[in-house]
Amino acid sequence: xxxxxxxxxxxxxxxxxxxxxxxxxxxxxxxxxxxxxxxxxxxxxxxxxxxxxxxxxxxxxxxxxxxxxxxxxxxxxxxxxxxxxxxxxxxxxxxxxxxxxxxxxxxxxxxxxxxxxxxxxxxxxxxxxxxxxxxxxxxxxxxxxxxxxxxxxxxxxxxxxxxxxxxxxxxxxxxxxxxxxxxxxxxxxxxxxxxxxxxxxxxxxxxxxxxxxxxxxxxxxxxxxxxxxxxxxxxxxxxxxxxxxxxxxxxxxxxxxxxxxxxxxxxxxxxxxxxxxxxxxxxxxxxxxxxxxxxxxxxxxxxxxxxxxxxxxxxxxxxxxxxxxxxxxxxxxxxxxxxxxxxxxxxxxxxxxxxxxxxxxxxxxxxxxxxxxxxxxxxxxxxxxxxxxxxxxxxxxxxxxxxxxxxxxxxxxxxxxxxxxxxxxxxxxxxxxxxxxxxxxxxxxxxxxxxxxxxxxxxxxxxxxxxxxxxxxxxxxxxxxxxxxxxxxxxxxxx
Amino acid sequence: xxxxxxxxxxxxxxxxxxxxxxxxxxxxxxxxxxxxxxxxxxxxxxxxxxxxxxxxxxxxxxxxxxxxxxxxxxxxxxxxxxxxxxxxxxxxxxxxxxxxx
Ligand SMILES: [Zn+2]
Numbered sequence: 001x002x003x004x005x006x007x008x009x010x011x012x013x014x015x016x017x018x019x020x021x022x023x024x025x026x027x028x029x030x031x032x033x034x035x036x037x038x039x040x041x042x043x044x045x046x047x048x049x050x051x052x053x054x055x056x057x058x059x060x061x062x063x064x065x066x067x068x069x070x071x072x073x074x075x076x077x078x079x080x081x082x083x084x085x086x087x088x089x090x091x092x093x094x095x096x097x098x099x100x101x102x103x104x105x106x107x108x109x110x111x112x113x114x115x116x117x118x119x120x121x122x123x124x125x126x127x128x129x130x131x132x133x134x135x136x137x138x139x140x141x142x143x144x145x146x147x148x149x150x151x152x153x154x155x156x157x158x159x160x161x162x163x164x165x166x167x168x169x170x171x172x173x174x175x176x177x178x179x180x181x182x183x184x185x186x187x188x189x190x191x192x193x194x195x196x197x198x199x200x201x202x203x204x205x206x207x208x209x210x211x212x213x214x215x216x217x218x219x220x221x222x223x224x225x226x227x228x229x230x231x232x233x234x235x236x237x238x239x240x241x242x243x244x245x246x247x248x249x250x251x252x253x254x255x256x257x258x259x260x261x262x263x264x265x266x267x268x269x270x271x272x273x274x275x276x277x278x279x280x281x282x283x284x285x286x287x288x289x290x291x292x293x294x295x296x297x298x299x300x301x302x303x304x305x306x307x308x309x310x311x312x313x314x315x316x317x318x319x320x321x322x323x324x325x326x327x328x329x330x331x332x333x334x335x336x337x338x339x340x341x342x343x344x345x346x347x348x349x350x351x352x353x354x355x356x357x358x359x360x361x362x363x364x365x366x367x368x369x370x371x372x373x374x375x376x377x378x379x380x381x382x383x384x385x386x387x388x389x390x391x392x393x394x395x396x397x398x399x400x401x402x403x404x405x406x407x408x409x410x411x412x413x414x415x416x417x418x419x420x421x422x423x424x425x426x427x428x429x430x431x432x433x434x435x436x437x438x439x440x441x442x443x444x445x446x447x448x449x450x451x452x453x454x455x456x457x458x459x460x461x462x463x464x465x466x467x468x469x470x471x472x473x474x475x476x477x478x479x480x481x482x483x484x485x486x487x488x489x490x491x492x493x494x495x
Numbered sequence: 496x497x498x499x500x501x502x503x504x505x506x507x508x509x510x511x512x513x514x515x516x517x518x519x520x521x522x523x524x525x526x527x528x529x530x531x532x533x534x535x536x537x538x539x540x541x542x543x544x545x546x547x548x549x550x551x552x553x554x555x556x557x558x559x560x561x562x563x564x565x566x567x568x569x570x571x572x573x574x575x576x577x578x579x580x581x582x583x584x585x586x587x588x589x590x591x592x593x594x595x596x
Contacts, residue, residue, distance in 0.1 A: 036568065037568070037581040039565065042563070054558040055555075056558060057560065059560070079548045084509075150580060150582035150583065283548040
């Protein structure tokens with residue numbers, strides 16, 4: 001292909017989500033991240049001969065919620081298959097997964113970027129189980145060059161849902177934005193904690209490029225190992241650049257796995273060995289088929305929480321918030337729940353929105369803490385912010401009623417978040433209460449007028465804009481605590 | 496016979512099995528016999544019959560999402576040839592893929 005040709009990337013994502021059920025997919029072992037190695041196993045998930053798997057009902061409810069949220073068609077009948085391969089983190093020698101009869105198909109999720117909507121089709125959503133965890137010991141810590149591996153089966157058998165998109169994504173930015181929206185949706189659904197660093201949300205990508213405007217699909221590679229949103233975007237950009245480089249040099253793109261190296265941000269094509277991908281799928285004889293009735297689907301649908309897009313629409317239509325506010329507020333479930341709950345204590349929704357997006361948002365970003373509508377216990381304080389919806393509502397009401405100046409509020413709020421003290425307590429301790437007491441303000445004004453005879457003359461001679469100067473001086477004298485309205489009124493009289 | 500020696504060697508390799516040539520001859524014959532039997536079923540008109548994935552007429556056998564006691568670390572590691580830091584110690588993993596030179 002000639003240099004100078006414009007290329008269009010074609011990207012499909014494969015996302016794995018660990019479900020946050022109490023127990024594993026096919027046994028009663030606790031499904032939780034980390035812990036002392038090999039303390040959460042049983043005959044089923046450690047593959048002892050004769051042990052039999054039984055499907056976790058709650059996992060099926062979870063995947064049904066995911067399928068509905070992605071507007072998928074849930075199959076009335078689906079079955080589990082064995083995917084056979086040998087790897088030390090897979091004690092059975094096969095992973096229980098789904099193959100040609102997945103749980104749900106044909107959905108979509110819309111993402112908005114720079115005001116433009118992109119619809120990303122969902123090919124399929126299926127249920128499977130997670131594998132154990134390898135620690136590759138050796139000099140490099142990477143698989144290649146490891147001296148031996150250590151295997152921990154605590155994660156083995158945790159319910160895993162695989163979501164496969166259609167190749168509808170045409171830029172690394174939209175891919176990132178899609179994954180973000182998907183994560184947000186899954187968090188609203190309460191089906192996973194979606195922690196990319198801990199691996200409860202993982203994303204691989206199928207990538208190809210083609211001349212812009214072409215309908216043909218180029219040869220694709222499978223890009224793996226992007227463990228954050230940032231790295232997904234970076235890895236995709238690198239791989240697209242690599243493929244375009246090959247084509248421009250007149251060389252073919254080879255269908256293969258490409259490994260993204262987090263540390264260097266580079267992509268490394270892997271050479272596939274013979275026999276690598278013959279999984280010899282066959283129906284899992286130890287598990288009965290799933291028959292999903294309309295009643296079951298309706299029941300799951302009834303219990304669905306309000307999804308971010310629906311909630312954003314409600315903010316616009318019922319609360320009269322600008323679309324921008326609605327988008328920002330609903331982009332994180334904790335924040336959005338907190339906003340909703342605070343409305344019970346404070347009814348100026350636009351002022352509330354401004355403070356949540358402004359000062360509170362800045363505090364959360366800087367501290368890395370999250371909001372909770374539940375009472376925060378001291379043990380959670382390193383992750384959760386102390387602020388309660390009732391306390392936040394009271395704080396905002398004090399500003400609105402003129403008990404605290406907005407400027408002082410900026411100092412009060414972070415302290416409420418850090419210490420759990422009420423606004424009233426902090427205002428008293430720091431002497432930040434707004435001065436509305438006429439006598440005190442008069443005294444301040446008298447001092448300021450006396451100190452500025454020249455300006456006073458100007459005002460008297462008709463230069464009314466000097467009033468602003470006086471207001472500023474009085475506010476400064478009061479440490480920002482004087483009630484600006486009272487100051488204005490009294491100043492006009494006195495001058 | 497519907498299977499070749501190469502077919503059986505391929506399948507054996509996927510299953511990490513190794514045979515001598517006498518065993519190989521035997522398995523070629525036995526596995527071919529199974530496939531021949533399936534060919535026989537294919538002679539029937541089954542167009543009206545749903546594909547069967549399971550022989551029992553059961554569906555939706557579920558358990559409640561309840562945590563049950565686990566094996567102790569000692570128990571699960573009891574048969575491990577080698578153990579380190581509470582984990583199964585295994586030879587370095589030979590990847591199905593390796594970086595291109
Ligand atoms: Zn188990």
